[in-house]
Amino acid sequence: MIRPLHKLWLVVVSLVLATGLAAQAQNEPASTSVQPMSVDSRISAALQQVSAERIQANIEKLVSFGTRLTLSAQDPSSIAAGRGIGAAREWIKSEFERYSKDCGGCLEVKTDSFTEPAADRIPQPTEITNVYAVLKGTDAESAKRIVLVTGHYDSRPSDTLDTKADAPGANDDGSGTAVSLECARVLSKLKFPATIIFLTVAGEEQGLNGSHHFAVMLKEKMAKEGWNLEAALNNDIVGGDKSAEQDHSVVRVFSEGLPASATEQEIRRIRGLGGENDSGSRQLARYIADVGRAYDVGVKPILVFRLDRYLRGGDHSAFNQQGFTAVRFTEFREDFHHQHQNVRSENGIQYGDLAKFVDFDYVGRVARLNAATLASLASAPAPPANAHLLTKDLENDSTLTWEASPGGRAAEYEVLWRSTTSPEWEHVQKVGNVARTTLKLSKDNVIFAVRAVDAAGHRGLPVVPLPER
Numbered sequence: 001m002i003r004p005l006h007k008l009w010l011v012v013v014s015l016v017l018a019t020g021l022a023a024q025a026q027n028e029p030a031s032t033s034v035q036p037m038s039v040d041s042r043i044s045a046a047l048q049q050v051s052a053e054r055i056q057a058n059i060e061k062l063v064s065f066g067t068r069l070t071l072s073a074q075d076p077s078s079i080a081a082g083r084g085i086g087a088a089r090e091w092i093k094s095e096f097e098r099y100s101k102d103c104g105g106c107l108e109v110k111t112d113s114f115t116e117p118a119a120d121r122i123p124q125p126t127e128i129t130n131v132y133a134v135l136k137g138t139d140a141e142s143a144k145r146i147v148l149v150t151g152h153y154d155s156r157p158s159d160t161l162d163t164k165a166d167a168p169g170a171n172d173d174g175s176g177t178a179v180s181l182e183c184a185r186v187l188s189k190l191k192f193p194a195t196i197i198f199l200t201v202a203g204e205e206q207g208l209n210g211s212h213h214f215a216v217m218l219k220e221k222m223a224k225e226g227w228n229l230e231a232a233l234n235n236d237i238v239g240g241d242k243s244a245e246q247d248h249s250v251v252r253v254f255s256e257g258l259p260a261s262a263t264e265q266e267i268r269r270i271r272g273l274g275g276e277n278d279s280g281s282r283q284l285a286r287y288i289a290d291v292g293r294a295y296d297v298g299v300k301p302i303l304v305f306r307l308d309r310y311l312r313g314g315d316h317s318a319f320n321q322q323g324f325t326a327v328r329f330t331e332f333r334e335d336f337h338h339q340h341q342n343v344r345s346e347n348g349i350q351y352g353d354l355a356k357f358v359d360f361d362y363v364g365r366v367a368r369l370n371a372a373t374l375a376s377l378a379s380a381p382a383p384p385a386n387a388h389l390l391t392k393d394l395e396n397d398s399t400l401t402w403e404a405s406p407g408g409r410a411a412e413y414e415v416l417w418r419s420t421t422s423p424e425w426e427h428v429q430k431v432g433n434v435a436r437t438t439l440k441l442s443k444d445n446v447i448f449a450v451r452a453v454d455a456a457g458h459r460g461l462p463v464v465p466l467p468e469r
């Protein structure tokens with residue numbers, strides 16, 4: 001007796017479900033799901049050239065200078081004897097010069113030297129030298145855009161004032177220095193519209209002195225010569241220390257939430273808009289995740305939404321402080337017996353940052369991820385300028401406006417959005433080569449960004465629009 005009624009209910013329920021699904025499908029077409037960036041075959045071919053053997057040779061060479069403490073010797077006789085930071089500096093310079101020779105002088109090899117006044121960890125005024133190579137962009141306008149990779153070539157023993165003790169610094173940060181060098185060797189074989197800088201800094205262990213000086217210099221150049229540093233990748237402790245609990249399949253990417261350089265007014269706006277997860281550095285971190293999904297680099301970037309490891313710091317923050325977009329790469333699990341420790345054996349434990357603890361294949365995979373990110377960004381158009389979200393009228397649609405990507409290389413624009421609780425961009429809408437679009441989505445419920453894409457499909461960094469009344 002109950003059966004016919006049951007059947008009727010089934011029909012009703014099915015109808016309601018079908019209608020509901022159809023309505024949902026209309027509101028959220030599956031085609032808006034974000035897909036990984038398209039692979040540039042030129043870039044993937046370059047990644048194949050990254051060599052773990054060369055990385056090993058470079059890290060072992062850096063270790064051979066005994067100590068690279070910023071306060072260690074840099075006089076001509078110590079350089080000739082091959083001990084101290086001066087010898088390391090000269091060798092890095094000669095490596096960059098060698099790569100440049102191999103590409104017909106395509107790299108400009110430079111030093112940035114200055115005298116750091118006495119401070120906490122600097123007993124007397126000390127000369128600090130950053131060494132870097134510039135692969136200038138081929139497009140006159142785009143060449144003013146810079147992407148940069150950095151590692152610190154200074155090291156330290158247990159006591160950061162001890163100039164005599166050995167400080168091999170194979171992982172911290174011979175590994176990051178080797179990433180900058182290997183990216184330079186491999187990418188200098190290619191040409192890009194934008195400029196890439198391969199940087200190695202000193203003074204990190206004494207107080208981020210080298211990176212601070214370099215970031216300030218770039219900021220001044222930006223103001224005077226119209227340069228723009230779009231992204232800085234800092235590699236510090238990417239050696240994949242061979243401890244039992246290491247995860248060699250991932251690398252951490254740290255990014256700041258509230259920008260270190262934000263003014264009180266900017267922080268008020270970020271608070272009002274729920275923009276705590278949308279600093280430029282966090283867009284860069286998401287971009288790296290995108291690169292990691294598209295290219296077969298052999299290591300997965302895992303995003304950590306935190307400036308750095310808990311209560312610790314590094315060179316990317318010196319760039320953040322000058323208002324630049326910068327992130328830090330670090331291995332998954334550090335071994336503190338192998339960092340900032342004099343080389344010694346105690347109770348059966350080997351202390352010291354020795355080359356034998358470094359996994360050179362892992363450093364190679366991290367170098368590939370860095371090279372793919374640098375090459376993708378240097379190939380892509382600049383982010384669109386002055387992106388805004390119109391808020392004059394209260395409405396449930398959202399209208400975005402922007403100015404063309406500077407440099408004229410954008411073929412089209414894409415609007416991205418995600419739920420406010422989602423770590424990464426979820427949806428994308430191609431909107432063509434326009435400067436304004438309206439989406440049937442409420443700005444109250446999602447976070448928007450807009451990015452420029454070139455004719456070959458290279459994606460630029462997304463930029464989150466500011467409200468415009």
Ligand SMILES: [Zn+2]
Nearest residue numbers: 172173236237
């Ligand atoms: Zn370090």
